[in-house]
Amino acid sequence: MVYCCPFIVSKLLPVLICSPSQVHLRVAKSRKIIPLNLVSIISLFTMGVQLLPYSNLIEINRQSAVPVFKQVAEGIVLLIVNEKLKPGYQLPASRDMASLLKINRTTVVSAYEELQVEGWIEVIERKGNFVAQQLPVVRPKPFEAPAVKRPGGEEYNSFYKKVASWRVSKRTLSAHQLMMNDGYPDVRLAPLDSIYDRYRFLSKRVYLHGRLLNDSAAGSMALRTELSHFLAKTRALHLDPSHVLVTHGAQLAIFIAASLILRPGSTVVVGDLNYILADRLFEQMGAKLIKVKVDENGIDVDEIERLCKKSPPDLLYIIPHHHHPTTVTLSKERRIKLLDIIRTYRLPVIEDDYDYDFHYENAPILPLASADHGGYVIYIGSISKTLAPTVRLGYLVAGDDFIRQASMFKQMVEIRGDVLFEEAVAHFFNTGEMQRHLRRSVKLYKERRDIFCDMLNSSVGDLIHFNTPAGGMAVWATFPPAYSIPDLASRLAEKGIFMNEGSLYRYNENVNGIRLGFASLNTAEMQKFIGALKECR
Amino acid sequence: MVYCCPFIVSKLLPVLICSPSQVHLRVAKSRKIIPLNLVSIISLFTMGVQLLPYSNLIEINRQSAVPVFKQVAEGIVLLIVNEKLKPGYQLPASRDMASLLKINRTTVVSAYEELQVEGWIEVIERKGNFVAQQLPVVRPKPFEAPAVKRPGGEEYNSFYKKVASWRVSKRTLSAHQLMMNDGYPDVRLAPLDSIYDRYRFLSKRVYLHGRLLNDSAAGSMALRTELSHFLAKTRALHLDPSHVLVTHGAQLAIFIAASLILRPGSTVVVGDLNYILADRLFEQMGAKLIKVKVDENGIDVDEIERLCKKSPPDLLYIIPHHHHPTTVTLSKERRIKLLDIIRTYRLPVIEDDYDYDFHYENAPILPLASADHGGYVIYIGSISKTLAPTVRLGYLVAGDDFIRQASMFKQMVEIRGDVLFEEAVAHFFNTGEMQRHLRRSVKLYKERRDIFCDMLNSSVGDLIHFNTPAGGMAVWATFPPAYSIPDLASRLAEKGIFMNEGSLYRYNENVNGIRLGFASLNTAEMQKFIGALKECR
Structure with a gap:
């Protein structure tokens, strides 16, 4: 609530560190922390003190890939856009903001610099940083597709067409997982x-x-x-x-x-x-x-x-x-x-x-x-x-x-x-180089095809039907009609193998197959895949 | 004519160097050049000598960016495809082919290797290189769009749609020319x-x-x-x-x-x-x-x-x-x-x-x-x-x-x-880095805009009408209705300046304008452009 009606105090520059139970006022000049209660906040407020609990309003996530200075800058933009900081309003000095957010001062300086370049704040020399005056303050709305029918668009419930979709795996591939793709080249070979x-x-x-x-x-x-x-x-x-x-x-x-x-x-x-x-x-x-x-x-x-x-x-x-x-x-x-x-x-x-x-x-x-x-x-x-x-x-x-x-x-x-x-x-x-690369790849992929098909045959030949392909990077493997490929994919995932669920190939109820890309796997990886396949079947 | 009916001779391996006036036979083993006339060619032919004037059939362009070995390989493929070399036919040994084409022997070896990998020739050990047997020999036809009307396609004279076209400059930009584009960033600034x-x-x-x-x-x-x-x-x-x-x-x-x-x-x-x-x-x-x-x-x-x-x-x-x-x-x-x-x-x-x-x-x-x-x-x-x-x-x-x-x-x-x-x-x-780059670019482009607009005004302000843009990378410059921008572009081209002809902006007869991209030009380049514009107007 305290941040609802902030206004500018230019001679005194205090900032609030706000926690549910306890409120502190820190006066920049003396660097003294004064304990506060709500009553004193209100009195401070009437005295013209700038009341913004920045530490609550600007979230800093140190685990995030986004640099802290950007998080700070972004937080301030949102305060401006949401009209919590109004045009002309003065921001705390970088030193104060830094101690308030428990971050390095240079980080705040970077954030302010960025905001200045992007036109969100103005620097008035010897006075400090102010929210820009000409800023068109708007209340941003989340993007949302309207659910109404448009005239002439009967077959759709929005102003745009629906695209035929196909289910794709919701699982994501981690760095350590082995990927059984549907026929990619081995990037390790490509120069x-x-x-x-x-x-x-x-x-x-x-x-x-x-x-x-x-x-x-x-x-x-x-x-x-x-x-x-x-x-x-x-x-x-x-x-x-x-x-x-x-x-x-x-x-x-x-x-x-x-x-x-x-x-x-x-x-x-x-x-x-x-x-x-x-x-x-x-x-x-x-x-x-x-x-x-x-x-x-x-x-x-x-x-x-x-x-x-x-x-x-x-x-x-x-x-x-x-x-x-x-x-x-x-x-x-x-x-x-x-x-x-x-x-x-x-x-x-x-x-x-x-x-x-x-x-x-x-x-x-x-x-x-x-x-x-x-x-x-x-x-x-x-x-x-x-x-x-x-x-x-x-x-x-x-x-x-x-x-x-x-x-x-x-x-x-x-x-x-x-x-x-x-x-x-x-x-x-x-x-x-391309021709040399192709020559090497074709030789190796042929070997891999032969090894992979042998392995498939000897270990799961009773479950999976396939013909050795004369070329390409994948084997078309079909399963008995009742066999669930998505379930198999789930079991394989537990063993660290990422395989798509075959829903891409579920053209109709008579098709129960999947493309197994052998070209991108070396022998050890094939062994790992086939071994897991044998266990998970 | 001599190359029309070649056939295989495996024990003797001679090749022909053929010129209009004089025909030579070079026998691989003796390395002796024997002058020939047409009568002796025919007799040689009946003796079973392989008659292929490779030097006339395989063109080698040393100025080309394509490596010579690739030109050789390509030439041989065309001979195969055109049935001048039939399946099973033996190619000259690399040494002979090399002296025949006046190129290095390793070049021929590379060409043969390439052909082998691509399946055009087969190597039989201790025997030599042969045109592959399984090759499906076809006569390639040039790609051409049929000119007939298809049912239901009345508005087209082919099986595909025509796309609305716009005239673009036929001139090409050389390395030393200055390019007046229609609003590109300066790649020299981009890290x-x-x-x-x-x-x-x-x-x-x-x-x-x-x-x-x-x-x-x-x-x-x-x-x-x-x-x-x-x-x-x-x-x-x-x-x-x-x-x-x-x-x-x-x-x-x-x-x-x-x-x-x-x-x-x-x-x-x-x-x-x-x-x-x-x-x-x-x-x-x-x-x-x-x-x-x-x-x-x-x-x-x-x-x-x-x-x-x-x-x-x-x-x-x-x-x-x-x-x-x-x-x-x-x-x-x-x-x-x-x-x-x-x-x-x-x-x-x-x-x-x-x-x-x-x-x-x-x-x-x-x-x-x-x-x-x-x-x-x-x-x-x-x-x-x-x-x-x-x-x-x-x-x-x-x-x-x-x-x-x-x-x-x-x-x-x-x-x-x-x-x-x-x-x-x-x-x-x-x-x-992106934000820093943007900051730098915006600062510089603003300066460039100001300089460019000043220059335009003071040198050709009476010819060209424009308003200083509040942003972006180009000025929209309009000319008097009768003024020919394509002619101007031609004159500028003679002075080493590439400018598009404005035909892209010729929406109707009332529009005679062009976008002048200032952002990618430094001051010296702007001066060069404006100077030329003044002279060529």
């Missing part, structure tokens, strides 16, 4: 240092910043050039940089391509099962999914032909290598037939080939985009998969004009990527 | 080193990569926490991290918010003039723009009220601080009235406050989002503006549920940001 060093080096060449912004809509020209060479060599794609768009992750490439092709009511042929973030994305855009069975040879192309004969769909989304989630590869025969269908029915295709570089059995079958598709295949790849999932880089390959449209669309989504970082990755390609 | 060092440091803590992926949809928790403190202090926004979504640039935040709010046919109130990438984005989504005049006090709120009375629009997009492009700030009175309109008509608002941190006259007016808006204001800010335009970071502030929907939508767009980099930037906030 990220080399890329980050280059990044840091480039960032100092300040003229580059400006230069790179020029014509950056489709991504750094250096990276587009490197990618066109890399794709020519590894995938026999005939390209020049004008066919390549660099994106902030392959997902953005899918998003942009789908945005250009789909309209509300469009039909999209997808695999059954399919990469769930693609399905959800198409649905969010108002498209209708047509699900076509995926067996051990990939998607059923005869069914696609039947669909095309009836009424050509607007888009086919396909993952020919290591289909997500089931890891199967489209056979050569189906691939040839599919190319024929694409040409005949002029069927636009998004070919999501995120896993092409990781194939372990002889040479990979070339992408659809490498063959004659009449310009209907939009090809998408990922660099995140070759380096680290935190590195967000993907690319989209298509005809010149599609790339032009996609670049302009991309500008509306993100203006540009981090072109400086793209240049650093271009350098990594240019020096041959 | 990027500190952030990149931290980034590199974090990237080595490999456990972090996994941990950060967990619950990363809305961005790194550390950065969301830091932002909530920062926004509380600087903008009196009452927040916790659950109200903050980190995005890959503020543009993505606008894109996500608009995607959740707009449907085809929705109406959006925007300023006239307005930030063009926002206008284009809304139109791309099928929304209809309602343009409301912006004068020296900001957008005309009475007109917004009239619109709401008639038929409430679905969205208001507003830039209250330093409106883009015209740099005006919404007055306090209009702000209060607008808040009233928002609450009364439940008007959803995207408040794009990219420039808030850069205000030079007394304290900035607080954002709409800081006041009572009933949950209808989605607040957007930029970190790119405080560091460097190549650093892509922005944020969106809204109610818990909106942030949840936006996070799920964001996942469909980009899965996640570079959470490791976000952590590095969080550290930059946490140590107080």
Whole structure:
């Protein structure tokens, strides 16, 4: 209550240390502590003494990651915003505030400095620190979504759309836990240092910043050039940089391509099962999914032909290598037939080939985009998969004009990527480091796949069904229908293993599977996982 | 012609050096050069000699940034893909290939190694290098957009949509040119080193990569926490991290918010003039723009009220601080009235406050989002503006549920940001470096604004009209209607100054202006620009 009506006393500068039972007044000049009771507070108040129990009002949490000076500054801002400190009101001298809050004086000085810069307080020389006069004092309201219906928005209970959600694990991964992910590369292999060093080096060449912004809509020209060479060599794609768009992750490439092709009511042929973030994305855009069975040879192309004969769909989304989630590869025969269908029915295709570089059995079958598709295949790849999932880089390959449209669309989504970082990755390609890294990774991942599949088979082969994948970073493991993967995940968590609950793959009641990412685990980690799996099953 | 029908000779390994007038045969074992004519070629051919003029078929450009070994490998892939080298065909030994192409032997070895890893060739011990047998040989076709009409796609001449385009400068910026941008920060001030060092440091803590992926949809928790403190202090926004979504640039935040709010046919109130990438984005989504005049006090709120009375629009997009492009700030009175309109008509608002941190006259007016808006204001800010335009970071502030929907939508767009980099930037906030950096920048930019406006006035004040902006990084300069800004840009280019042609701001025939970014120029650079402007006008 005492802090409700503070006002300025400029000649005397006392502050209160307030506790429920006992109230002390500390007079700055004499540095004497005088015990007070409520009556004397009131009399002091009438005498014009500044009454603010700062120690109660400004909470300091020494465990917090936020530096103390920031906590103090923030506390004072809240007092101002809540009108507990009014414009023109004088703050205690830093020395007094410090002893009051039991912190170092320099901490208070830093806090005041910060507040001054941000315009919350004004320093009047030889007088002290005052709450700024021109401050527009407002009462901030918590952000809250209104629950009313808007005209025309019947299907929603707010002014914005709901996005189809998927349950994700509520548990968080601690530093000491082993993570069973759904197919990430092993960041320990990626020579990220080399890329980050280059990044840091480039960032100092300040003229580059400006230069790179020029014509950056489709991504750094250096990276587009490197990618066109890399794709020519590894995938026999005939390209020049004008066919390549660099994106902030392959997902953005899918998003942009789908945005250009789909309209509300469009039909999209997808695999059954399919990469769930693609399905959800198409649905969010108002498209209708047509699900076509995926067996051990990939998607059923005869069914696609039947669909095309009836009424050509607007888009086919396909993952020919290591289909997500089931890891199967489209056979050569189906691939040839599919190319024929694409040409005949002029069927636009998004070919999501995120896993092409990781194939372990002889040479990979070339992408659809490498063959004659009449310009209907939009090809998408990922660099995140070759380096680290935190590195967000993907690319989209298509005809010149599609790339032009996609670049302009991309500008509306993100203006540009981090072109400086793209240049650093271009350098990594240019020096041959990327190819060496890929070679090492593919060799190691193949070994890991073999070890992991052997372990799985010998220890839980009776529980888990899977086929050894010909490439990629994960095994598609299915469980008996009644088996609870979330329960398994809980038991594993107790043993220090973090595994997602498989709810991402719970497409329907007939699917009870999960992707087990082997690529990021060394042998000891695999043993730990399999051992725990055996115990927790 | 000679290379049309090559076939394998395993005991003899000769190769051809072919020039139009003279043909030489070089036999590997004897290292003797034998002159040949076409008749002898044919006879050699029937003798089973391998006839491939590699030096003509594999182009090596020593000026290229692409390493020679990669050029060789790429050349061989193209020969394979074009069926000039068939499966099973033997390649010359590295020594022979090297002397043939006049390059180092180790270069050829590297190229062969690379080809082997990528599955294009097979090494048979003691025999040599052979084109792989399992290779699916296809004839790659150039990517081209089909020009046919698809059913239902009458308005397009292809299977994808056209994006509204804007002319951009075709000139490119060289390293030595001075860039007059439209309002970028000065990267020379940004302590990027500190952030990149931290980034590199974090990237080595490999456990972090996994941990950060967990619950990363809305961005790194550390950065969301830091932002909530920062926004509380600087903008009196009452927040916790659950109200903050980190995005890959503020543009993505606008894109996500608009995607959740707009449907085809929705109406959006925007300023006239307005930030063009926002206008284009809304139109791309099928929304209809309602343009409301912006004068020296900001957008005309009475007109917004009239619109709401008639038929409430679905969205208001507003830039209250330093409106883009015209740099005006919404007055306090209009702000209060607008808040009233928002609450009364439940008007959803995207408040794009990219420039808030850069205000030079007394304290900035607080954002709409800081006041009572009933949950209808989605607040957007930029970190790119405080560091460097190549650093892509922005944020969106809204109610818990909106942030949840936006996070799920964001996942469909980009899965996640570079959470490791976000952590590095969080550290930059946490140590107080961001605040120190801002303080320094604001002080310097204010000085630069004053100097720049003085210079503009005294040298070309009769040609260019402008008002000194109260904040931000650019001056909105308008020219007489008949004056050609593209011509001016061309003349400036001859003097080593890169300036965009203003076509981005050519909203209609009555607008002839350009944003002149002063913040990134030091005094000498301003003098250079103004001097050239005076000469080139």
